[in-house]
Amino acid sequence: MNPSAPLHRDDRPEARSLLEVSKKLYPRAVSGVFARWRWALVWATQLVFYGLPWISWNERQAVLFDLAARRFHIFGLVLHPQDFIYLTALLVLSAMSLFLFTTVAGRLWCGYACPQTVYTEIFLWIERRIEGDRARRMKLDASPWTVQKFRKKALKHAAWLAVALWTGITFVGYFTPIRELVPAVATLALGPWQAFWILFYSFATWGNAGFLREQVCKYMCPYARFQGVMVDRDTLVITYDEHRGEPRGARSRKAVSVGGDCVDCSLCVQVCPTGIDIRDGQQYECIGCAACIDACDQVMDKVGSARGLIRYDTLNGVEQGLERSSLLARVFRPRVLLYAAILATVSVVLALSVISRVPLKVDVMRDRGVLLREVKNGQIENVYRLMISNGTERERVFVLNVTGLADIAIDSERVVRVDASANRLVPVRVRATPDPSARGSQPIMFEIVADDDPDVVRQTSASFYLPTGS
Amino acid sequence: MADFVSASWSLAIIVVVLLSIGACWLLAWSVSRQRVPDSPAESAGVIDSSDEPSTDPRAVGTTGHVWDETLEELNNPLPRWWLYLFYGTCVFGVVYLLAYPGLGSRSGWLDWSSASQYDDEVEAARAVYEPLFANYLEQEVETVAEDPTAIAMGERLFLTYCAQCHGSDARGGRSFPNLADNDWLGMATTTHVKNTILNGRIAVMPSMLAAVGNSEEGLDQVAHYVLSLSESNHDVELAAAGQARFAVCAACHGAEGKGNPAIGAPNLTDDIWLYGGSLETIKDGVRAGLQNQMPAFGELLGEGKAHVLAAYVWSLSAEHRNP
Numbered sequence: 001m002n003p004s005a006p007l008h009r010d011d012r013p014e015a016r017s018l019l020e021v022s023k024k025l026y027p028r029a030v031s032g033v034f035a036r037w038r039w040a041l042v043w044a045t046q047l048v049f050y051g052l053p054w055i056s057w058n059e060r061q062a063v064l065f066d067l068a069a070r071r072f073h074i075f076g077l078v079l080h081p082q083d084f085i086y087l088t089a090l091l092v093l094s095a096m097s098l099f100l101f102t103t104v105a106g107r108l109w110c111g112y113a114c115p116q117t118v119y120t121e122i123f124l125w126i127e128r129r130i131e132g133d134r135a136r137r138m139k140l141d142a143s144p145w146t147v148q149k150f151r152k153k154a155l156k157h158a159a160w161l162a163v164a165l166w167t168g169i170t171f172v173g174y175f176t177p178i179r180e181l182v183p184a185v186a187t188l189a190l191g192p193w194q195a196f197w198i199l200f201y202s203f204a205t206w207g208n209a210g211f212l213r214e215q216v217c218k219y220m221c222p223y224a225r226f227q228g229v230m231v232d233r234d235t236l237v238i239t240y241d242e243h244r245g246e247p248r249g250a251r252s253r254k255a256v257s258v259g260g261d262c263v264d265c266s267l268c269v270q271v272c273p274t275g276i277d278i279r280d281g282q283q284y285e286c287i288g289c290a291a292c293i294d295a296c297d298q299v300m301d302k303v304g305s306a307r308g309l310i311r312y313d314t315l316n317g318v319e320q321g322l323e324r325s326s327l328l329a330r331v332f333r334p335r336v337l338l339y340a341a342i343l344a345t346v347s348v349v350l351a352l353s354v355i356s357r358v359p360l361k362v363d364v365m366r367d368r369g370v371l372l373r374e375v376k377n378g379q380i381e382n383v384y385r386l387m388i389s390n391g392t393e394r395e396r397v398f399v400l401n402v403t404g405l406a407d408i409a410i411d412s413e414r415v416v417r418v419d420a421s422a423n424r425l426v427p428v429r430v431r432a433t434p435d436p437s438a439r440g441s442q443p444i445m446f447e448i449v450a451d452d453d454p455d456v457v458r459q460t461s462a463s464f465y466l467p468t469g470s
Numbered sequence: 471m472a473d474f475v476s477a478s479w480s481l482a483i484i485v486v487v488l489l490s491i492g493a494c495w496l497l498a499w500s501v502s503r504q505r506v507p508d509s510p511a512e513s514a515g516v517i518d519s520s521d522e523p524s525t526d527p528r529a530v531g532t533t534g535h536v537w538d539e540t541l542e543e544l545n546n547p548l549p550r551w552w553l554y555l556f557y558g559t560c561v562f563g564v565v566y567l568l569a570y571p572g573l574g575s576r577s578g579w580l581d582w583s584s585a586s587q588y589d590d591e592v593e594a595a596r597a598v599y600e601p602l603f604a605n606y607l608e609q610e611v612e613t614v615a616e617d618p619t620a621i622a623m624g625e626r627l628f629l630t631y632c633a634q635c636h637g638s639d640a641r642g643g644r645s646f647p648n649l650a651d652n653d654w655l656g657m658a659t660t661t662h663v664k665n666t667i668l669n670g671r672i673a674v675m676p677s678m679l680a681a682v683g684n685s686e687e688g689l690d691q692v693a694h695y696v697l698s699l700s701e702s703n704h705d706v707e708l709a710a711a712g713q714a715r716f717a718v719c720a721a722c723h724g725a726e727g728k729g730n731p732a733i734g735a736p737n738l739t740d741d742i743w744l745y746g747g748s749l750e751t752i753k754d755g756v757r758a759g760l761q762n763q764m765p766a767f768g769e770l771l772g773e774g775k776a777h778v779l780a781a782y783v784w785s786l787s788a789e790h791r792n793p
Contacts, residue, residue, distance in 0.1 A: 015505035016531055020547035215549060369634045370643035376741075385629070385638045412639060425629060427638035 022215060024141070027124060028134035028270040032294025041112045042121055050166070053173040058393065065175050071421055077354065078391055078421055082361055089350045096346060100339040102227045104331055105236040105312065107288035110224060116216050117287065119167075119209035120273065123160055130156045134270060160210050161202070168202030214274040217287050228284060233315040234330040238288055240268075240279045240310050241318055248279070261305045268292035268310060278310055358455075359391030360398070362448050364462045372465045375431060381411065382464050384428045388448060390418040397451045400428065404444035405464060408432040415451070434466045441465055480574030487573060491563050498556040506533045506545055603774025606781070611660035614781035615788070624782025627775055631767065640786050645745055645762055649783050652790035653742045656734040664780035668773065670766030673734060677759035681718040691715055693752040699727040699739045702747065 055062040057075050064073045072079040079086060101108045110117060131137045131152055140149060172194055173181050184190050190198070208216055217224045231237060245262035262279070269277045271291040276283050278292045296310040317327050367383040375381045390396050400414045412429040430444070441463045450456035474480055535543040570578045577583070602623075606614050614620045629638060635646045642648040647655060655673070656662055682688040695712030696719075697704035716727070722735040729737035736744065745751055745760060768776060 015507060016545060016547065017502070018504055018506065018533070018545060018547055019502055019550045019553050022549040022551070215551075219549060219552065367633070367638050370637040370641075370646070373641070373643055381641075383637045383639050383641070385633075425626075427629070427633075427640075429639050429641070 023275065025214060025273070025275045026134045026137050026270075027273045027291070028267070028295075029124075029128055030271040030291045030294045032297060034290035035294050038112050038117070038121060038289065042118050045113060045115075045118055046122075050170050053170060053178040060393075061177050061179070063174065064177060067175055069421075077357075078359070078393060080361070080389060080391065082389070086350070086354070089346060089353075092346050093343065093350065096339055096343040098223070098227070099230055100336065100343055102230040103232070103235055103336050103339060105288075106231055106238070107224075107227055107286070110217065110227070110287040111289035114287075116208060116213075116221070117273075117289065119205055120213050122163060123209040124273075126159045126163070127156055130159065157210075160206055164202040164206040164209075165198070167205045168198040168200070171201045172198050214285070214287075217274060218285055224287070225284065232335070234317075234327075234333060236312045236314055236327070237282065238278060238286060238290055238293060238310065239313045239315070239318050240281070241308070241313075242279075243318075245279065245309050261300070261309050263299065263303055265299055267295040267299055271295045282315075357391075358458065360448065360450065360456050360458050361387075361389035361391065362446065362458045362460050363387040364446055364460045366463060366465075372467065374467075378433065379407070379431045380434050380464075380466055381429060381431045384430065384446075384462060386416075386426045386428050386446065386448070387423060388416060388418055388426060389423045390421060392420065394420045396420075396456075398448050399451050400426075401447040401449070402430055402444055403447065405432040405438075405442055406435055408444060408464070430464065432464060432466075439466055440468050474575060477575075480576075482574075484574040484576075487567065488564075491560050495557065495560045498553060498560075502550075502553050506531065600774065603772075603778060607774055607777050611664060611777060611781045611784055614778060615660075615785040617781075620778055621782055621785055624778045624785070627771075627779050628782055631771065631775075632779070635764075640783065642744075647744055648742070650786040651742065652787050653737065653740065654731070655729075655736055655744075656731050658731070660780055660784050663783055664776055666764065667771070667776045667779055667783075668766065668768035671734075671764045673760070673762040675722075675755065675760040678718060678756045679758075682715045682756060688715055689753045689756055692719070692756060693749055696727070696738050696752050697747075697749065700741055700747075702741070 052063050053061060057073075060073065062073070062075050066072065070081050072083075098109055127137065131140055140152065143149060169181065169185055170178070175197075176194060181190075181194065184194070185198070212220075240262075245260045247259040248262035248264040249259050250263055250265075268279070269275075269292075271294070272278070273289060273291065274285040274287055276285045278286065290312070293310050293312070297307045300307050300309055314322070314327055314330070316322060316330070322330075363386070365385045365387070367385065370383055373381040373383075386400070388398060390398075396418055398416045398418060400410055400416060402408055402410055409431055410428055411431045412427065416424065416426050418424045428446075432444075442465075444462055444464045446460045446462060448458045448460070531545045533543045533545045567573050568578065569580050570582055572578065606617075606620055609617075628636075628640065632640070636642050636649055637646070640649040641651075647653075652658065654662065656666075678692075679689070682692045691708050691712035692715045693712070694704045694708035695710075695716050698706075698709040698712075720727075722733060723729055723738055724735070727738040729735045736742075741747070743751075744762075745755060771779070
């Protein structure tokens, strides 16, 4: 076995091109424990994806990314572009989860939860309902065009396009209220960008899940390629037990273990969505979907051999024949613990940060045109603009205060009303009595507090200019 | 688009661009025609080091390229549709360059330019906002000044166009008038305010050095007299001597120093000092004269915005008019 080199098993002609015609795959339907897991995740992810935009919260869509208003609603949370750091944290979490899962059990994400896998699974199911399973699909494609064939193909594409279109509408429904979007689609009253993104996303779904399928994983997906570096010899991957299986070959029912357990029925190849033969060893094309495990287990049951000729195991496990307990013990290796620690830390920090978030933001900008003014009683006046962002979904009144110098006070309106989820720019005039020994820039502190909740408070530092001399 | 000194530059660029795209096409095409011997890599089957040709079905072919004695390039063929993507980008490139101003100084089928796009966007924005301002233009500035929506618009406009000089709170600074008091340095009317925004304003006080005796003493005397008008700290004797010299100033500032709104001469008896109220500042002003200018904003803003801005400015001093 040579895990470092990508492997191929083709009927090789004398000379090969640098490009090859990719063969259309006809993955055979499979059932079993891992197929059930995949379908469970198809249901789970798609119920969330299709269902979430329809949930209401406080008389608005619960999850709505309003790009035009630059407000991102996630249930009770309203995020602004200034909260972008949360997106960063989310990406770190996703990356760390991917690292952790991949190190423990290979390409779990690819095999069970990736939209490419999930939609391909849905589209394959539709294809099977209309055109039949592998053998019938192959026969249909090889046959000449007839009314019957055209009817089947048209029906399949109509069903695919319906799913794709609904996916596109749902996707756009995260950015524009879906309860207004669907009637707009029905009456063809869409805006140009809504129409474009619905069609674009539908087209991408239809093309990726209907046609490109494994090509996306093999040639386009960067994650597919770099997950290899997270797999080590103690990672659970889908393995073919060569020692047990070889020499492979058909055997009669009466013969008792002449050769290996592999009966060379090729079902593991037929069910493979990327068209590889798992018996060739670890390959970059393998998305870890475990369809071959389900297929092989059924065959092993039929021929009366033990299950697990193809199974989740580690490379060390297969070579050294490690027990299950010893495999589990090896899960707790430094790399896994480190990923888990980072994941836990970022999760806790993110959760604390979201919980303790103050729905108020203040930016102080000193007026640049007017440095300072001398006003009555020998006081000095500076002017600021305060950008106050109200992060709650109701109108709020804020009280401004300033500290840091003798007799410092706000001379303009101290009570500011800001609309729900809105920003307001307020000019603020501050006066202070100059200390004879202090000159030039002096630090001061603005404090902005909601009048109905003393916990909603922000303190922001600024500079107050005193005359520089005589 | 005549940015080139010679038309041949434009031609040269067209030729280079099209040749490059053609060369890309040719490269993709020639690679697609290439065949490599289907020999498995010599070092790819590391486990199997025997000399006989590998029969291992998992062995991968090479392109036949070898560097540094043993470094071979494996051949993992790309799918053929990938090649069509390359061709597609070439076609897209040519169409794009024809549609947009991409080939030399050609302006392209779409006749697009960044300037025309800007003009279109300005036009689109105008179509949205013009009716808003048109609505206010039909009303008197005084009426608009009592409309909270208009005042909120005016405040935003003020912070964009006016606050740089007059300050965010409109209270000005040295040589930039305070717009929130009731000292208008001219007619206290909304027409005057709006005209000032539209057409700007130039203020000049000539040097009065010669007229006050051409001496430091004369300057001191008239300056102390000016200070006495507003009952600021002054020297009584010098001020008394300055009273006679103030006669030349009275031509504009009036005999009592209360100014003349018709020509914008400031009132010297209040405690508002546009250029500063210290003895030295007053002496400097009399000695060298003063000049000030507000630029005209009519062309930049248009009458609608100027109208709303005038209303906002007028609203700032409402408390002084209706105490």
